Amino acid sequence: MSAQHSKPNLNESQASELVQRVFSLSPSEIRPLPSYDDQNFYVATAEGGEYVLKIMNSKDSEDHNLIEVQTYTMSFLHQSGLPAQTALPTTSGLLMSLEEIDCGSGCQKYMVRLLTYLPGTTVSKLPLTPQLLYEIGKTAAQMDKILNEMTHPHLSVLQREGFKWSLSNVALLEGYLYVMDGDPLQEVMKSVIQQYKTSVVEKYPDFRKCINHGDFNDLNVLMQPDETDCYRISGILDFGDMNSGYYIHELAIAIMYMMIEHPNPIEVGGPVLAGWESVFPLNEVEKDCLYVLVLCRFCQSLLLACYSVTLDPENAEYLLITSRKGNKILRDLWELGKKQTEKAWFQSAAQFADRK
Incomplete structure (x- = not known):
């Protein structure tokens, strides 16, 4: 993946700020999870929920329609009885948010979602x-x-x-x-x-x-x-x-x-x-x-x-x-x-x- 289409590299304080600002939740615990092209964090909140904060790489973040279909698919499977994650709405009621973030090499746009955390x-x-x-x-x-x-x-x-x-x-x-x-x-x-x-x-x-x-x-x-x-x-x-x-x-x-x-x-x-x-x-x-x-x-x-x-x-x-x-x-x-x-x-x- 080229530098201009890079994998995000947020630190924990940046991830915490995103959760507070975009989803109006207060993280009580936040830690990185392994990932391939994107970046994932486990998030526990003071409000009692457990989530996965998913920050898409900048290349895939450009394809809004594809991410929308993927997000809809998870909800469709969940409603059909299979254990898939679902996305939590942002403060503005959307299931994803395109955020401009500086991970150390200049600002880039990354699509951000907060998904339910599944045990297992x-x-x-x-x-x-x-x-x-x-x-x-x-x-x-x-x-x-x-x-x-x-x-x-x-x-x-x-x-x-x-x-x-x-x-x-x-x-x-x-x-x-x-x-x-x-x-x-x-x-x-x-x-x-x-x-x-x-x-x-x-x-x-x-x-x-x-x-x-x-x-x-x-x-x-x-x-x-x-x-x-x-x-x-x-x-x-x-x-x-x-x-x-x-x-x-x-x-x-x-x-x-x-x-x-x-x-x-x-x-x-x-x-x-x-x-x-x-x-x-x-x-x-x-x-x-x-x-x-x-x-x-x-x-x-x-x-x-x-x-x-x-x-x-x-x-x-x-x-x-x-x-x-x-x-x-x-x-x-x-x-x-x-x-x-x-x-x-x-x-x-x-x-x-x-x-x-």
């Missing part, structure tokens, strides 16, 4: 039992089915032509391959991209369209234990990567990220797939492309993280979270091959579904 533990910190993975797959499918019913006057902004995180735009990764120069994984990535172009692109007419959350990962899903000590999803976070996509994209993304924290990653696909198909069964073409799309998401995540580190080296530890384990998983999955991987996933999914 991120999936990344929990043992990924088959039941928990099943719930993740089921919830991801429910979310996309609900989003498919949503209407909004600016919904067209989700087309996001050229959006590098969309699984419709895997070919764009070729422009970033140079950051892997000297790494043997670069050849695997080239092969995956080529396989996408030759075996997936032609199948898109048979994929079912929908709106994707686009980043259903182990840090964006919160869970809490229920009365039976099983875990239920208590929060779905971060709608910044929403785009017009396909059901199969969301499933591929969910499987890929859940593999990162699992001691035996190949075991993830079956239960996630079973949970997904309990809500939205795949057609044969979608099933045939799932393996390659999961590999593609690995390539997106690993390659774009390396690229981001070249722009923001100080944030390397957070940016490279996926890479620490993901590099090996991608290589292993590629070497295992499509046939063996699909056999493991689809047999496991069938067995899991039979037990339900």
Whole structure:
């Protein structure tokens, strides 16, 4: 991200001043939360509420309609029974405010929202039992089915032509391959991209369209234990990567990220797939492309993280979270091959579904 479209870098006193001035609340506690392109703060107020203050990076802050749709989506899911955050109105009754802030390199405009704080533990910190993975797959499918019913006057902004995180735009990764120069994984990535172009692109007419959350990962899903000590999803976070996509994209993304924290990653696909198909069964073409799309998401995540580190080296530890384990998983999955991987996933999914 270029300097003029930078990630915000407010200190805690600036964040506190924003909360007081824009939302008329009195922070009693404020602390930074990890983030990728934006800046987030946990805020507890003297009035008794808990919130997340979200300051968008200056580039995304320019797209008012996109942020409006993302904010509306969270409310729509919340009203439909899924645990998404909602935005608190500003003193003037709006759900967002464009603020001019100096983070140390001159004033820039950043879009600011105060979102409800959802309790729970991120999936990344929990043992990924088959039941928990099943719930993740089921919830991801429910979310996309609900989003498919949503209407909004600016919904067209989700087309996001050229959006590098969309699984419709895997070919764009070729422009970033140079950051892997000297790494043997670069050849695997080239092969995956080529396989996408030759075996997936032609199948898109048979994929079912929908709106994707686009980043259903182990840090964006919160869970809490229920009365039976099983875990239920208590929060779905971060709608910044929403785009017009396909059901199969969301499933591929969910499987890929859940593999990162699992001691035996190949075991993830079956239960996630079973949970997904309990809500939205795949057609044969979608099933045939799932393996390659999961590999593609690995390539997106690993390659774009390396690229981001070249722009923001100080944030390397957070940016490279996926890479620490993901590099090996991608290589292993590629070497295992499509046939063996699909056999493991689809047999496991069938067995899991039979037990339900």
